[in-house]
Amino acid sequence: MALRFEVLGRFNRARAAQLTLPHFACQTPLFMPVGTQGTIKGLTTDQLEEIGCQIILGNTYHLALRPTSELIDELGGLHKFMNWPRALLTDSGGFQMVSLLHLADITEKGVTFQSPVDGKPMLLTPEESIQIQNRIGADIIMALDDVVRTTITGPRIEEAMYRTLRWVDRCIAAHKRPHEQNLFGIVQGGLDPVLRDICVRGLVDRNLPGYAIGGLAGGEDKDSFWRVVAQCTAALPEDKPRYVMGVGYPLDIVVCSALGADMYDCVYPTRTARFGTALVPEGVLKLKHNAMVNDTRPIDPTCACMVCKNYTRAYIHCLVTKDAMGSQLLSYHNLYYMLQLSRNLHSSIVEGRFPEFVCDFLQKMFPKGDVPEWVCNAMDVAGIDISSCCSS
């Protein structure tokens, strides 16, 4: 165990905490930008610190391909390699199984990929994944899980869940740096509550430093999504961090936080920036749209970031999708938005005004009161009264 998790405030299931990792003391709930290849696309580490980024996610699969974990190790670990003084988390490479499935062959041994770089076969076993992650040196590392799409049904889900538990044991055995790196287990089981329950118990038995809820954010309907999160957060230990992988949209983060989750990651803010879409309290703003050509308002008048303080929609419009600077500025704003959301979640819980924050958030996003039913149901379970935001 190389972390401390201290809850500082609560509202029902929601909690605000301090998560102290070897490289940085973080405040949760928090959002982790994804720096797949050892960089957040278009932003320097200085800028990331400036906007309040606490943890960055690096991807084992990609880094193992280029520049290789051995090289990173030789140069002193990923922190030193990219000159990032704060916390890092690496995922196991498991997600690539789902996203590159047509190239993958999964057996009890591990996963064989066909490398998209040079076509060579690459075998990722639990042991290998942990070894790579040991070399990379992140504060948090993820166990290799057998992840299946939630849109799949049948015995494959059960197989994957049990295999995930067996693989966790292999990961634990292979982990050479438990005093510097925290190994998180990942709860699988598809959308089946029975399977999810078995998996949670199994992982909790292993007494890991933290737990992730995996296998979601992959196209399942929102109603199923929140129910799985609710079930897992209810069953996972109170005194350890809970990480919902691949989430996501600001609305999803608010709901999951209300249900008791602490950590999130997603490519969405930076990816959507590169397509010209900005995150705003009302939802999204498509800066590519012709309506923006002569709009002299900032992207978000309530945002304090460098982009909103200095630039008009009209100017950003002429940059997006055409110039690297457009991607940079929008990524900067979008990440600022997500990190500010994290800060707001943390402070509103600590300061005892979480329900007010949630209502304010929903009112801005759904001014006509058309809050989606799944959100209403989830908030019900979370014990947060959002009737003032809903018209029906």
Added chain:
Amino acid sequence: MKFAVKALSSGKARAGVVHLGSCPSSIETPCLLLSTRKGLPIFISPDLLSSLPSPDSNLLQFSPLHLEGASSTLVSSGREVSKRCVNIGQEARWGDTTPNFDSSEGPSPKTISSIGGLHQMVGLHEYGFAAVARDSIQCLPECGSTNKTGASFETPCGRRLIKPVEYMEMITSMKPNLWATLADEVPAWANNKRNKTSVDRTVKWLDECIARSPAGGAVFGSIVGGSNIEERKRCAQEVAVRNVSGYWIGGFGLGESMEERPSLLNAVTDNLPKDWPRMICGLGLPEEVLQGVAAGVDLFDSAYIYHLTIGGFALTFPLDRTEKIDYNYQLSDQGSDRTKINLRATVYRKDATPIVEDCCCYTCQNHTKAYINHLLNVHEMLAQILLEIHNTHHYLGFFRSIREAIKEGCFEQFQKKFVQSRREHLAADVVSV
């Protein structure tokens, strides 16, 4: 804008000082104008710009054509790959637009005015902008399509014809600190007749531009003349009697040789008053800059940094002027020629040292060659950001050495030594192989 010559070296090189209203400090010349696209550097975001040496880095080049679009009657298709010519003068139009019709490259002049001009629009209030239609990176003069109504340029959005009145509309809305009048630039191989026409046209447009000159903002009269000494002289003399605040020397970097350039430059500067600043476009390489300085040019914009950056190169040539001949230099670096290194080379995969050991730019203070090598291999944008920062920093250092040499009265020696040392290294490399 205020300009004053402060020191002369042997020959015509001069060190000066330019003061622009928006910049808090004066800027020493000869100086480098940083390249921009739509007013911001190509890769360096505005909050990182301040990490560059100031006030050296406070002068930015800008082409109004980057934002050209809504003001013209041009109707372009949404397909940007097409390079077919649309000539505004002849009102040639495309057929109906595609569903993804992109109305313009930028906000209309009216919008830019309402925002408050270029400085406001790009959030760089304490920087100086020099507006010139030609931008050696993106807006290249296309003399074949230029006609008496306007100047034609190849831009990323196809060919554009700009008339003086349209150009002045953009200048008026953008309010750059200084701007060059619209010019008809021809390449070095243009025939005499075409060249002569370009001079007549450029002078005519100069008068038209001045007539529409907005209050505030310094006018730089454009001088062309191709590779004809007489035409260069004639144009300079014509412009010298106009009511302008400085001179923009066009038509260089368009095919003239290193050997013929000095006399062409001198044909211009010999016929210009000494007290007004001279700006030039198209002299990018260090040796070319030195030629410009030797002829008495003060302001330079250069595409060199951009091309280095996108090629994955980082400048490494020594900036200090002490005698230092490295006999132990090994030709082991692939793609290295003592001026720059190619960070894509595998030799840098594990190199945990900065690009230049005692460089104090953001990139060298924070990152290693190994990291940049990785970023280039995985096609990450951060590579270009870091390289543009270092290359700009380094090139600004080069300009600083030039100024120091002028102030010490030894510019000619400096130029000679610089050029010679580069040739010597090439010779040494040949011998050692």
